[in-house]
Amino acid sequence: MATPAFDDDPHEDSDYRGLATIVVRGTEIEAEVEMRGYREPIDGIFRWMGRIEPNDALTEIVGDLQRMPAVVKTPHGSRDAFIGDVDFWNRYRIIGKSTPPFHVATELDEVESEAGD
8 A cells, every 4th residue: 555655555566475484593483574576587587585574583593694594484385595684674685596485476367467456
């Protein structure tokens, strides 16, 4: 939903917003995430990225490291990723490539129906 000051919603392009389990150094941490992805036209690899909402347990493990391997689990799947690069709002960046841990439309009718939303 857009606010009166802006005509667009910064979250409308998100492919997944919701709960995820982040596995870091063998510890599972429940966190709210927002992710999106795209196919890179030059190399053809699907890349996905997003942010993890502030989470004290995650901050305790990751701290200010710029890059740490992790696994992201959602109801749609589980994928290897990297986390790090905390922003001013204490949200960690999450990045991955290839198949994402969220649903991506692949059938033409599904893609067209999502485009019409």
